[in-house]
Amino acid sequence: MSASLAALPLPLSAPSRGRIIAIASGKGGVGKTWFAITLAQALAKRGRRLLLLDGDLGLANVDVQLGLSPAHDIGAVLAGRVALPQAALHLPTAGFDILAGRSGSGSLAALDPAALDAAVALLPDAATRWQDVIVDLSAGLDSATRRMAASADLLLVVATDEPTSLTDAYAVLKLHQQDAPGSAVSIVVNQAQDLSSGRHTYETLAQAARRFLRREVPLAGIIRRDPKVKEAIRNQAPLLTRHPSSTAGNDVDRIAEAISKGRPGA
Amino acid sequence: MRLKVFRAATTAEALADIRRELGPDAVILGIRRQGRSVEVSAACEPPLDEPVIVAPAARATPLARHNLPAALAARLGGERVEDALAREFRFVALPDGSARPLLLAGPPGAGKTLTAGKLATRAVLAGTPPLLVTTDARRAGAAEQLTAFARILGLSVTVAQTPAALGKALAARAPGQPVLIDTAGTDPFDAADAAFLVALIRAAEAEVVAVLPAGLDADEAAELARAYALLGSRLLVPTRLDQARRLGSVLAAAWAGPLAFAEAGCGPGPADGLIPLTPSLLARRLAGEPLLLEDNAA
Numbered sequence A: 001m002s003a004s005l006a007a008l009p010l011p012l013s014a015p016s017r018g019r020i021i022a023i024a025s026g027k028g029g030v031g032k033t034w035f036a037i038t039l040a041q042a043l044a045k046r047g048r049r050l051l052l053l054d055g056d057l058g059l060a061n062v063d064v065q066l067g068l069s070p071a072h073d074i075g076a077v078l079a080g081r082v083a084l085p086q087a088a089l090h091l092p093t094a095g096f097d098i099l100a101g102r103s104g105s106g107s108l109a110a111l112d113p114a115a116l117d118a119a120v121a122l123l124p125d126a127a128t129r130w131q132d133v134i135v136d137l138s139a140g141l142d143s144a145t146r147r148m149a150a151s152a153d154l155l156l157v158v159a160t161d162e163p164t165s166l167t168d169a170y171a172v173l174k175l176h177q178q179d180a181p182g183s184a185v186s187i188v189v190n191q192a193q194d195l196s197s198g199r200h201t202y203e204t205l206a207q208a209a210r211r212f213l214r215r216e217v218p219l220a221g222i223i224r225r226d227p228k229v230k231e232a233i234r235n236q237a238p239l240l241t242r243h244p245s246s247t248a249g250n251d252v253d254r255i256a257e258a259i260s261k262g263r264p265g266a
Numbered sequence B: 001m002r003l004k005v006f007r008a009a010t011t012a013e014a015l016a017d018i019r020r021e022l023g024p025d026a027v028i029l030g031i032r033r034q035g036r037s038v039e040v041s042a043a044c045e046p047p048l049d050e051p052v053i054v055a056p057a058a059r060a061t062p063l064a065r066h067n068l069p070a071a072l073a074a075r076l077g078g079e080r081v082e083d084a085l086a087r088e089f090r091f092v093a094l095p096d097g098s099a100r101p102l103l104l105a106g107p108p109g110a111g112k113t114l115t116a117g118k119l120a121t122r123a124v125l126a127g128t129p130p131l132l133v134t135t136d137a138r139r140a141g142a143a144e145q146l147t148a149f150a151r152i153l154g155l156s157v158t159v160a161q162t163p164a165a166l167g168k169a170l171a172a173r174a175p176g177q178p179v180l181i182d183t184a185g186t187d188p189f190d191a192a193d194a195a196f197l198v199a200l201i202r203a204a205e206a207e208v209v210a211v212l213p214a215g216l217d218a219d220e221a222a223e224l225a226r227a228y229a230l231l232g233s234r235l236l237v238p239t240r241l242d243q244a245r246r247l248g249s250v251l252a253a254a255w256a257g258p259l260a261f262a263e264a265g266c267g268p269g270p271a272d273g274l275i276p277l278t279p280s281l282l283a284r285r286l287a288g289e290p291l292l293l294e295d296n297a298a
């Protein structure tokens, strides 16, 4: 099995530029936003200067999950009202910065082409200022999502064991292969019943990629279903703050460890 | 991708359901036991939108004595057999196991080990001694048979009984060295057997060759080929092609898989050949001509 999970090193980016890690799923509600927040916290804990960018231009909710009311959002940056560094909100408790999605500025989903270009260009811009930029993408496969995914150094595709999630995650892999051939992508299995069924979910999706896309997609990690996740979200607190050691938190921590060592597919 | 999860009491039933619902192009993505039933995830891509071809009734053809399935006989009749074969089947070169390990799978007694021996002989003659692995430790003396061939060739045989051991064994491979993997006879309709084979295939990232003997019942051969295709095989090596007098099962297997014809096993010893199959060679064999030594060009 180890062979099919060959470590997939993150492409070395120029030292002056941080890594862009985008998180996609195709299907909504699988846990992207929660995972993005928790991964951000786990990486920040390792000393990475990190920005969590809410790339869900339609239904931003990073700020909601964290109970924040940021003064600025991505809409203000795109409109040129605030510069990116000033728009980012520092979260001392979680140890990273956040650029919120829309917060009252209306939906950004229907961007005109120029604004869309500007939104996509925010990612490499942010990567010149932070060591890691985590982008929480929206569900679905609209062009903004696809372009942001394509500009990432690493795309993490979150899937659960539901056939709809697997099908949509596969669609993400397929389009990503078209949009950014050869770029790094790994699978995150979320809400797994246990590690072995999570493994089965991964193998199923990896086999689809192998057979239909002729591509080996490594496993970034398996996150088990854990009631503490919902509990933390309900309390609008980051999981690792509220429960420094929990099943799901430890699972994400392991993924962060692999990523910080440049081995998201180990 | 159209993905569906099937649950049934046995793998055979699940495979039948998959074939019925998703059609012949479905691919097995995962198999696991869930309590008393088997859960198989299968998918096809792109979605099936081709019209179903209903075969006309078979006419008597020169192929009649080979007992072909009616639908196949209908498609092969009415033109030069060689041309019909070229149209209906794929003929490909058998890879040598250097790009991806070659894993030989098939029912017990199909001739997998003999085929492994023949391929190993060929590789040694080509100056690229292969890494020879067997996963067959279930049957008494199974490894010995391969070891006997290997000894003549000055090769050693690695026994790897689990997917993990297989992965480890392959780590010892020299860059560019061909890898040949002999496996235990599998019943692809048995959930445990099928899951184990899939795990081996994945551990080795192997190209799977279905090894099926000529002379089976045609429907039986077709079902077996279909099952191996679902488990990931794309290539067929029919064995005992020199002995069988009726080749309906060989054609039925390749057609049902679908599996591409690679080479055919002829002759009882490891130095005897594997013959690259071509439409013309197969046509001659169907016409009753013996396989000649000159055919063994490889």
Ligand SMILES: Nc1ncnc2c1ncn2[C@@H]1O[C@H](COP(=O)(O)OP(=O)(O)OP(=O)(O)O)[C@@H](O)[C@H]1O
Residues within 6 Å of the ligand: A025, A027, A028, A029, A030, A031, A032, A033, A034, A035, A056, A138, A139, A190, A191, A192, A223, A224, A225, A226, A227, A229, A230, A233, A248
């Ligand atoms: N590991 C887990 N264990 C238990 N519950 C989980 C886990 N991961 C996610 N959830 C649940 O899934 C819900 C959806 O999570 P989240 O909002 O992060 O999904 P999303 O993929 O970002 O959704 P959307 O597509 O709407 O943006 C959460 O409210 C949480 O209750």
Ligand SMILES: [Mg+2]
Residues within 6 Å of the ligand: A032, A033, A034, A056, A061, A136
């Ligand atoms: Mg979300």
